[in-house]
Amino acid sequence: MSIITAHNIHRRFGKGALEVHILKGIDIDIQAGEFVAIMGKSGAGKSTLMYQLSVLDEPSEGTVVIDGTDVSELREQDRTAFRLNTLGYIFQNYALVPDLSAEENVMLPLLMRGRGWLEARAAAENALASVGLGNKYKNLPAELSGGEQQRVAVARAIAGKPRIIFADEPTANLDSVSGQQIIDLLSDLHQQSKQTIVMVTHEPEYAAPCDRVLYMEDGLITKELSPSELQQL
Amino acid sequence: MRNLRIGLLLGFRQIQRASIWTTVLIIFVMTLTFLNLIAVSGVLVGLVEGAEQAVRENALGDIIISAQDDEDRILETNTVVQAITTYPEVVDYSVRYSGNAIAEANYKERRDLSGERDTASLIVQGIDPAREDSMSNLSHLLRDGSYLEADEEGYILLGAYYLKEYADDFGDIFDTIDAETGDTIRLTVGDVSKEFVIKGIIESKVDEVNLSAYIPEREFRRVFGRLDRNADQIVMRLADPAQNQAVAEHMRESSIGNYAKIQTYEESLPKFLIDIKNTMNVLGTFIGSIGIVVASITIFIIIFINAVSRRQQIGILKGIGIERKVIEIAYVAQAAFYALTGSLFGALLTYAVLIPYFAENPIQFPFSDGILVADPEGTFWRFLTLFIVTLIAGLIPAWLIARQNTLNSILGRK
Numbered sequence: 001m002s003i004i005t006a007h008n009i010h011r012r013f014g015k016g017a018l019e020v021h022i023l024k025g026i027d028i029d030i031q032a033g034e035f036v037a038i039m040g041k042s043g044a045g046k047s048t049l050m051y052q053l054s055v056l057d058e059p060s061e062g063t064v065v066i067d068g069t070d071v072s073e074l075r076e077q078d079r080t081a082f083r084l085n086t087l088g089y090i091f092q093n094y095a096l097v098p099d100l101s102a103e104e105n106v107m108l109p110l111l112m113r114g115r116g117w118l119e120a121r122a123a124a125e126n127a128l129a130s131v132g133l134g135n136k137y138k139n140l141p142a143e144l145s146g147g148e149q150q151r152v153a154v155a156r157a158i159a160g161k162p163r164i165i166f167a168d169e170p171t172a173n174l175d176s177v178s179g180q181q182i183i184d185l186l187s188d189l190h191q192q193s194k195q196t197i198v199m200v201t202h203e204p205e206y207a208a209p210c211d212r213v214l215y216m217e218d219g220l221i222t223k224e225l226s227p228s229e230l231q232q233l
Numbered sequence: 234m235r236n237l238r239i240g241l242l243l244g245f246r247q248i249q250r251a252s253i254w255t256t257v258l259i260i261f262v263m264t265l266t267f268l269n270l271i272a273v274s275g276v277l278v279g280l281v282e283g284a285e286q287a288v289r290e291n292a293l294g295d296i297i298i299s300a301q302d303d304e305d306r307i308l309e310t311n312t313v314v315q316a317i318t319t320y321p322e323v324v325d326y327s328v329r330y331s332g333n334a335i336a337e338a339n340y341k342e343r344r345d346l347s348g349e350r351d352t353a354s355l356i357v358q359g360i361d362p363a364r365e366d367s368m369s370n371l372s373h374l375l376r377d378g379s380y381l382e383a384d385e386e387g388y389i390l391l392g393a394y395y396l397k398e399y400a401d402d403f404g405d406i407f408d409t410i411d412a413e414t415g416d417t418i419r420l421t422v423g424d425v426s427k428e429f430v431i432k433g434i435i436e437s438k439v440d441e442v443n444l445s446a447y448i449p450e451r452e453f454r455r456v457f458g459r460l461d462r463n464a465d466q467i468v469m470r471l472a473d474p475a476q477n478q479a480v481a482e483h484m485r486e487s488s489i490g491n492y493a494k495i496q497t498y499e500e501s502l503p504k505f506l507i508d509i510k511n512t513m514n515v516l517g518t519f520i521g522s523i524g525i526v527v528a529s530i531t532i533f534i535i536i537f538i539n540a541v542s543r544r545q546q547i548g549i550l551k552g553i554g555i556e557r558k559v560i561e562i563a564y565v566a567q568a569a570f571y572a573l574t575g576s577l578f579g580a581l582l583t584y585a586v587l588i589p590y591f592a593e594n595p596i597q598f599p600f601s602d603g604i605l606v607a608d609p610e611g612t613f614w615r616f617l618t619l620f621i622v623t624l625i626a627g628l629i630p631a632w633l634i635a636r637q638n639t640l641n642s643i644l645g646r647k
Contacts, residue, residue: 056552057640077556080639084554091643095549099246109553111239140250156553 003067003164003196004030004053010061011048022048023059024219032163033194035187037207039225040216046200047168049216053198054087054166055079067163084112088157090167090182094149096141096156102128103137106156113160127159128152131185147178154185158195165189167199171206183209204231239555240562247539247563248570262531263575263623264582269524270615271583274517275607276596281510284601287438289498291369294325294468295477296484297501298493306463308492316489317469322480326469327368330359330450332457335421336395338410353395353408355446357420359453368470371435374442378414378433381449389418389429390447393436407444422457438601467493474498518615525619529626532571536564537630544634548642551635560635561628568627572620580616583607 011023022045030036030053038046051057052064055071063072067086074082089095096105106124107117115123128137131151133144141149150170157165167186171179187209189195199210207213213225223229248256289295298313300306307313310328317326337352362381366372371390372380376399381388393399397409412418416431429448437443454460471477477497484495540547547560588605595602634642641647 051640056643080551080554080556083552087554089553091549091552095546095552095643097243097246097546097550099243099250104242104246108239108550108555111242112235112555112559114235 001032002029002065003032003034004028004198005065006053006062008062009049009052009059009064011045011052011057012060022219023052025062026219026221028053028214028221030196030198032196033190034212035190035195035197035210036199037210037213038198038200038216039202039204039207039213042202044216045219046216050166050168050198050200054089054164055083084109086163088160088162088165090150090153090157090165090170092169092172094141094146094153094173096149096152098141101138101140102133102144102152102155105141105152106159109156109160123159124155127155130158131155132181145178146174147181150174150178150182151185154182158189164196164198167197169200169202171201171203179203179206236556236558237562240559241566243550243559243563244566245570248567259531259535259571260574260578263528263571263619264578266524266528267576267579267616267619268582268587270521270619271579271607271612272587272605273520273524274514274615275583275605276591276603277513277517278510279591279596279604279606280598280601281506281513282606283595283598283604284438285502285506285510286604287602288441289474291371291374291437291439292441292468293498293501294327294368295471295474295498296323296469296481297496297498298467298469298484298489299496300465301492301494306461306465307467308463310462310464310467310492313467313489313492316484316487317467320480320484322471322473322476323469324472325364325368326467327360327365328450328464329365329466329468330453330457330459331465332357332359332422332453332459334446334456336391336410336446337419337421338412338416340419341417351410351412353410355391355395355420356444357446357448357453357457359450359457359459360447361450362447365447368468369442371442371447374435374437376434376436378431380433381447383449384451385449386452387427387429388432388448389420390433390435391431392443392445393434394440394443395446396434399434399436420456425456425458427456521615525622528619529622532568532623532626533630535571536568536627537633539567540564540630540634544637544642545645547634548637548639548644551639552643557635561631564631565624565627568623569620572623576616576619580612583612 006026006028009023009026013020013022026049038049040046052059058072063070069082071079071082097108100108103121103124106127107120110120110123125137128134131154133148133151133155136144136148141152144152170182174182183206186197186199190197201207214221215223215225298307314328317323334355334357335352336355337350339351362383366380376393381390394407395409397411398413400407400409410418412431414431414434417428418431419426419428435442471480481495481497484490489495550560551557588607591605595604
């Protein structure tokens with residue numbers, strides 16, 4: 001069953017002679033429970049595509065249907081609510097609120113969904129424990145290493161049990177050990193709970209656990225990489 | 234409610250993690266703004282209020298009885314005084330007789346009889362010295378010499394403005410004589426003249442007092458030929474000055490109303506004094522409002538810089554589904570915190586330090602002992618104005634940043 005269906009996605013920036021055409025008519029279909037990687041060289045349009053799929057940006061042309069909702073039709077406020085209730089995010093720069101503790105960072109979207117303080121805290125502690133940060137609930141982001149901060153971001157993304165998790169180069173700012181830990185976390189999550197995950201990455205080895213690897217060139221998905229093609233990258 | 238709760242969490246965590254010195258500085262600015270708003274107008278109004286208090290304390294009291302409009306004096310003064318004494322609210326009163334006289338000094342040393350005489354026109358008050366002192370603290374206003382005794386004769390107290398030595402600073406405004414305590418002056422009323430020794434000099438912030446001469450009432454009646462015993466003014470002090478309206482009303486309805494005009498202190502105030510007071514209030518509010526503008530700009534800049542420097546974070550918050558309102562509430566909560574804390578310190582300083590201090594050590598103005606006036610209701614409305622303006626100053630920059638495109642904010646794009 002499709003959870004993301006995008007048809008003829010175009011994304012242009014600028015106007016007239018200064019217009020830049022980043023996405024040039026992409027069709028994509030992602031099934032529920034799939035772990036999909038999007039790869040490609042810099043400037044291929046990977047992140048731009050992910051922003052369209054994750055309702056952070058609006059395509060210049062084309063439609064995106066997520067979990068049965070045509071998100072192109074949503075107003076700004078509804079898009080925010082849709083992101084809150086349906087999607088989870090892991091950004092490459094961790095994107096934690098520096099003034100909140102690890103626990104509060106994870107609680108934030110849960111509180112926003114209307115959960116009570118105690119309930120949100122219990123869920124946050126569970127999520128943090130599941131990413132191996134059971135003893136660092138009260139730490140501020142600045143008191144955590146880069147790998148630990150990204151694990152808090154993973155905990156925040158999974159705590160609300162979203163339908164889809166989007167990860168935008170989640171290992172980009174991490175050393176190889178921490179990077180692998182994050183990929184292992186996502187992989188375990190996918191295997192254990194059949195969580196749909198869409199991940200943008202540069203590193204072929206991090207794409208290895210994915211069900212499918214889509215390769216982009218010049219604003220188009222040009223091929224789906226087989227495991228052997230992935231190894232050759 | 235949910236938005237408010239999360240907004241407050243974000244806002245107060247930002248304050249908690251902010252630099253303590255930055256927070257102290259902002260609160261200091263807000264405290265100064267509050268003081269500017271309250272204290273400046275408070276001192277300006279206090280100037281007039283101080284003058285009013287002095288007049289009430291040293292001259293007019295809480296209720297004033299005077300002659301009816303078509304009469305020269307209070308009719309049946311004895312009956313009126315007896316009626317006054319039946320009021321338990323009245324704790325002090327003084328009966329005053331008043332008349333004009335010519336005072337002449339240095340007449341014994343005058344050699345050139347065709348030359349100018351050292352004279353001045355006086356308003357002479359005939360009083361019961363003990364009652365007057367109890368009522369208006371007249372003995373405490375002595376600049377020099379000593380106070381009148383009840384039954385003594387031939388002594389006079391002179392208001393400072395009648396003496397050259399004290400009135401010189403005012404140029405030729407006042408009609409003065411060149412005399413001092415212990416000198417003998419001659420008082421002339423019509424054909425009657427009598428010599429008096431200056432027993433003391435009275436000086437007050439109240440012009441009416443500085444422009445009066447005081448002699449015992451018995452002597453007054455004799456010199457002025459006032460044998461009917463009808464007085465010109467009766468002033469009284471109440472145990473609770475706030476009751477003066479009710480007591481005056483009751484007196485008007487009683488027999489006293491048949492013989493005299495009864496006014497509360499407030500009713501007796503000349504209109505120009507009320508106008509000055511209102512003008513000072515407006516002036517103080519105007520000066521204070523400049524402080525509000527400065528404070529609102531300060532808060533705007535602080536919140537704007539804060540929000541701009543956290544633009545990416547705001548984008549991410551929106552990205553993960555936090556509503557714009559929550560982010561705006563977070564910044565408004567910070568502005569509210571600064572306004573509340575600053576105002577709290579300002580109010581503490583005003584009511585616990587400044588008002589008691591200026592009550593004890595009034596600012597010395599020529600016409601008034603300047604006090605700091607800050608009535609709680611006025612203070613509340615000024616605080617509310619400051620608070621609302623601060624909230625708006627906090628909301629605008631937060632709104633400007635939070636409404637920006639989510640992805641542009643996340644990526645730091647313009």
